[in-house]
Amino acid sequence: MKHYAALYKNELLNEVIPFWENHSLDKEYGGYFTCLTPKGDVYDTDKFIWLQARQVWMFATLYQQVAQKQEWKEITKLGADFLENYGRDDHGDWYFSLNQKGQPLVQPYNIFSDCFAAMAFGKLYEIDPQEKYAEIAKTTFKHILKRQHHPKGKYDKSVPGTRPMQNFALPMILCNLSLELEPLLGSDKVSEVTDNVIDLVMNTFYDERTGFILENVSDTGKFVDSFEGRLLNPGHAIEAMWFIMNLGIRKNDNALINKAEQLLFQQLEHGWDEKYGGILYFMDCKGHPPQQLEHDQKLWWVHLETLVALAKTYTYNQNPKVAEWFKKVHDYTWSHFRDVENGGEWFGYLNREGKVHLNLKGGKWKGCFHVPRALLEVWKTLEKV
């Protein structure tokens, strides 16, 4: 497994990062372009807070973990200044999107904008310890915890009382975000938050009877036989497992790490498309047609997060089954998502058969994040084997 480290490092530093350095910087208005063609041309100039914040986090992380290059710090600040100036409404909640100049387009209906903003400013504070960055990260995190049980606020369209549900995404993100912010929040606070979200992820959303991690369960943690209740998102669940492994390592909790490995395989083996290879995007736990028309597509982040989860598991236990699955997912991912013709960032969206289906390197939901983060994580993880 160790030999993969150099491959992932090379792809990160010589292909993917240069693509974003060369094509994504908006030197006129600040922030980043994320809607980029395969050659790196900008096809849309809107700025989505998820992606702005994730790119800030990514370059701050490179600066911290790879090399203290001044350019990387400047790229970090290009996005951070833009976010600081334009990203929040009067309540300090983060908009969903802005236009090129930073004027707000879409209201703060989506709490994950806040999650990625907190993650960005938390990491920025580590490489540039200005108090204002810590303040933004901490205040945003406080807002997230306050909003966590009603994250959509007035934009929530469900009628209260009829079918109260809870969603997997926020507890799952909090597993990672809390750890990311540990330098700012302190160890006790992180333990308090993560004990709760670990329990949610591993007990409430995990359905022991079927072995599936459900995307939505009732307010009391029960399976609900509806479109939302039957929904599976294998990539989402697998990504959560490497967050849980990091928490298991932090707690020195071998049982938790072992359980995460078990759940990882339950989702991966079920999500793997035996016919065409790759991992399906959405499934219905009872095998009914999902409402998501894109359910059988193959998405970049699903595969990259799976590689991270498998690399972490392998480093922990050197289980040959893990190595075997790593090779299988690696082979599919590198042969289908990489852009052999143009190099640079990878493609993101394939149809079920594995053909490129959206001819883009970045868009409204794909920016400088999953590919470089996974390349970095796998490189750094397997290097230690």
Place this chain on the structure above:
Amino acid sequence: MKHYAALYKNELLNEVIPFWENHSLDKEYGGYFTCLTPKGDVYDTDKFIWLQARQVWMFATLYQQVAQKQEWKEITKLGADFLENYGRDDHGDWYFSLNQKGQPLVQPYNIFSDCFAAMAFGKLYEIDPQEKYAEIAKTTFKHILKRQHHPKGKYDKSVPGTRPMQNFALPMILCNLSLELEPLLGSDKVSEVTDNVIDLVMNTFYDERTGFILENVSDTGKFVDSFEGRLLNPGHAIEAMWFIMNLGIRKNDNALINKAEQLLFQQLEHGWDEKYGGILYFMDCKGHPPQQLEHDQKLWWVHLETLVALAKTYTYNQNPKVAEWFKKVHDYTWSHFRDVENGGEWFGYLNREGKVHLNLKGGKWKGCFHVPRALLEVWKTLEKV
């Protein structure tokens, strides 16, 4: 062209309608099941107002236009009673969905629930002239006009002022709904509403320079270079053209009908997939990747509405180009969406290559509407040739 009439009639009366009669009736709680497998088994019991109302409209229309069968009237009432009892909130706005028993699940954020409810009760009043049905249709229509410039109300996530946009769907639906409700609204009111929406559809949303009908334009009717502004939905635009033709016939306005034919062909020729056949679901008017991951799929309603539009055009002018395109779309539609194995209702969702992609006859967005309405419209239209 006339020979198609018998084919469409037979499919309607001997395949599609029996499927819904046999499988969709919830005799326990009222209303209809719409989530049905290829053989007609119920896989989800939630009730979506769009689809409940459309099925009421469909059976009332069959009763009115095909045969005064008592069973059809009873099926109409099964849905109408359910809607009347459970469909509205305290303000008289229509929920988006209910559970099987009629308890509300999703708030009235979607004005098209109201549009289809008005259409249902308007038609019901024609076959069963109880004052309460007229009242529901008229009140609902009034609410729609009141909400038309801010249809999403508090669920609208756009920030006011930055990029004010208007959407094509409501004016387009109003073209048809006003005509449907003419017996209740009176001729003057219909002329007033439709003059305005015809102008919107044919001048504001139609972009003369490119020949495209845009899904979204600015508040002043300008093209906006953003994901929403670049969006095309050929099926939507083509469906609007047969609504416009009906209005042209009502107004005895040949220029309007001719323009509708021209716009129909501009959308159809651009939307046709030369590689695999069929009409694409979404496109970007500049050829960029759309944000809709399902953009290249082939949807039943797109093809059926196109057949209606072409049949109407042919009856009007006997243009051989129209007959040629009718045959081309007919051949694709009948050979790809019909269920040769099980008969009954047709499939709805194909992938780009034309293979069935969601193995269902009905779901959250597909009910007893586009297939039977189009079969009826084409039959009745071509019969007159």
